[in-house]
Amino acid sequence: MNVLRVCIVAVVGVIGAASSAGRAQSLPHIDAVIEEMELAVLAGDPAAYLRHVAPTECAGCDAFFRAEQEAWAADLAKVRPVKFELSASEPREREDGGVAVMLVMEYAMPEGPAKKGARAEWTGVFRRHGDDGKSGEVNGDRWLYHGEPWLVLEREGFVVKYEPGFEEVAEEAAAAFPVSKSHADEGFGITNAKPQQIKLYHDMEHLKASVYLSMPDSSLGGWNEPGESIKFMTWYTRGEGWKQAFAHEYAHVATWEMGPRARQNMPWWMAEGVAELSAERFRPGYVAALDKMMRDLAASNALVAWQEIIDYQTAAQRVKQMAYMQGHHLMGYVSERFGREGRNAWIREVAAGKTLDEATRGALGTGFAELDAAWRESLKER
Ligand SMILES: [Zn+2]
Numbered sequence: 373m374n375v376l377r378v379c380i381v382a383v384v385g386v387i388g389a390a391s392s393a394g395r396a397q398s399l400p401h402i403d404a405v406i407e408e409m410e411l412a413v414l415a416g417d418p419a420a421y422l423r424h425v426a427p428t429e430c431a432g433c434d435a436f437f438r439a440e441q442e443a444w445a446a447d448l449a450k451v452r453p454v455k456f457e458l459s460a461s462e463p464r465e466r467e468d469g470g471v472a473v474m475l476v477m478e479y480a481m482p483e484g485p486a487k488k489g490a491r492a493e494w495t496g497v498f499r500r501h502g503d504d505g506k507s508g509e510v511n512g513d514r515w516l517y518h519g520e521p522w523l524v525l526e527r528e529g530f531v532v533k534y535e536p537g538f539e540e541v542a543e544e545a546a547a548a549f550p551v552s553k554s555h556a557d558e559g560f561g562i563t564n565a566k567p568q569q570i571k572l573y574h575d576m577e578h579l580k581a582s583v584y585l586s587m588p589d590s591s592l593g594g595w596n597e598p599g600e601s602i603k604f605m606t607w608y609t610r611g612e613g614w615k616q617a618f619a620h621e622y623a624h625v626a627t628w629e630m631g632p633r634a635r636q637n638m639p640w641w642m643a644e645g646v647a648e649l650s651a652e653r654f655r656p657g658y659v660a661a662l663d664k665m666m667r668d669l670a671a672s673n674a675l676v677a678w679q680e681i682i683d684y685q686t687a688a689q690r691v692k693q694m695a696y697m698q699g700h701h702l703m704g705y706v707s708e709r710f711g712r713e714g715r716n717a718w719i720r721e722v723a724a725g726k727t728l729d730e731a732t733r734g735a736l737g738t739g740f741a742e743l744d745a746a747w748r749e750s751l752k753e754r
């Protein structure tokens with residue numbers, strides 16, 4: 373209750389400041405929405421929060437943004453913030469009838485990097501909707517949150533969204549993505565004509581606040597989940613480096629196309645390992661270095677058990693890199709020993725929902741423990 377009271381006081385403060393500064397008439401409506409969003413978050417109520425977010429389909433709606441907000445909201449039911457304040461200022465009317473405001477989000481979580489509090493700010497857009505949820509209704513009563521007013525590069529099959537001042541990096545990303553996508557589609561033997569969205573952030577707190585509040589990483593270079601945009605920090609890489617970056621991230625999208633249970637059922641090390649495998653084409657010299665590192669780790673008995681890196685949420689910080697490196701090496705081993713067809717069949721069985729052992733037996737004709745033992749044995753050969 374205490375948090376709630378502090379919160380409402382903060383919102384009233386914003387409204388007071390707004391009217392005294394003679395801001396746009398629409399601001400009290402926006403603040404009313406923001407206050408309800410805030411209360412929904414503090415109540416840990418995803419459905420109540422999502423009532424204020426633009427739907428998947430309407431004129432001017434964005435299905436990727438909606439999916440991102442649904443994932444953001446779902447987290448509230450798992451971990452409720454101990455503090456959450458959202459405030460708006462500097463309203464500006466937009467040509468499309470919406471209102472852009474500077475949003476400031478201050479929050480604290482019971483555990484994790486945001487335990488001592490976090491703060492993010494960005495420009496957010498609100499637009500009028502009618503009661504039926506359609507956008508652009510001049511007299512509609514409902515103001516819904518539409519996310520950021522991104523600048524957009526439209527390309528065949530995908531868009532790149534970015535902020536003013538980042539035109540060059542957006543062009544680099546747009547040039548690289550199709551190359552990485554064709555490489556991954558071919559490697560995984562899929563065709564994927566679904567539109568893809570890419571978002572480039574220049575402020576990490578903004579990126580983190582857009583993912584979900586209980587985010588276990590204090591530092592984030594990008595993000596990617598089914599139905600969501602592929603998100604990257606603008607500084608993540610440059611020029612040709614984007615090919616490698618997208619070959620990894622889009623490989624996740626490709627594997628989600630390989631079976632309905634891919635996201636839920638695939639061990640984290642397999643998801644990251646196969647994504648690293650997809651990126652190796654664009655990382656000259658890396659495979660040899662990785663191979664040496666894995667052999668050195670094997671010699672000093674420092675490889676990890678697969679169970680330790682099976683889940684991103686529960687893996688210990690000290691072993692997280694191994695999901696990428698050890699996972700990559702095993703996927704490379706399987707590709708060499710069983711061919712691309714065998715490897716892809718293995719991924720498809722996991723993506724269909726089989727257990728790891730069933731999938732390994734079905735596609736590779738051996739149990740997973742035997743496969744692991746053979747892989748470890750192969751690391752002893754120099
Ligand atoms: Zn990844």
